[in-house]
Each structure stands twice: as C-alpha cells, then as structure tokens.
Amino acid sequence: MTKAELVEEVARAAELNKRDAEVIVETVFDSIISTLHRGEKVELRGFGSFRTRERGPRRGRNPKTGQPVDVPAKRVPYFKPGKELKEYFTEEPEGAHSDQHEPVAAGSAAPASDGSAAGGGTSGGTPEAHGGGSHEGFGGQS
8 A cells, every 4th residue: 555545545434525534634643753763662552663773883895896894873763563463364274265254143043045145134154245354444344
C-alpha cells in the first residue's frame, strides 16, 4: 500500500475529503518521526512499536572499487510488531479459510446437502457472507 492509497482508505473509512485525510496521515507520520528523532519510542497497542537502535561504527566496502570504507555510527528506526499483529499472521496461512472464525449459533446444524442453509439462514456458507473471518482492526474492511 502506498501513502496515496492509505490517504484514500482513510478518506473512505472516515467519510472525509482526500485533503483532510491527507492532513491526518501526514500528522500521524510527522508525529512518529519527530518522536523517534527525540529518541523516544512510539507504542501503538495491538499494532506494534517504533523505536530507534544505535548502530556502531563498522568497516564496510565500496561496492564499486572494493576498497575498505569506514561507516560511522548511526541511529536507525525499526518497527517491532505487537502481539496481536503477530498472532493475526500466524493463526492461519494466507488464503486458507478456517471454520474457527465462523460464528456458529447454539443448536444450529450444518448446511443441508441441497446447498440451502439449515436453520433458515440465507447468507450462504461463504466467508464473505460472514465478514471474511477477519480480525477487528487487522486486514478486514469495515
């Protein structure tokens, strides 16, 4: 996803015009960047955290000439995914549909062999009909 696509998604989800959505996205990014620049961490519960790490000086090589080069110490940003985000990606393989996410009413039976839903439901058995089984806040569209 590009920044422009993110702006479009924020505009759609929040029912804003693109300019207002762009201001929101820019503000979030600027806030994260300035907080990291001050040496502080940004922690978004359920999503992850942004921090900086110190990289010590090292001896590298110029890829063009092969000559040794001194690379100075520097601070680099990194992202550490949160528990919920990690679990979202490790629960089931991408593209696999599991019945564990399907809501099942007490006493409901499996769909009848003729393709109609038992118990009077008309939504069918597709994951799309049940919201795709996505986790709230991760990957699902609301």
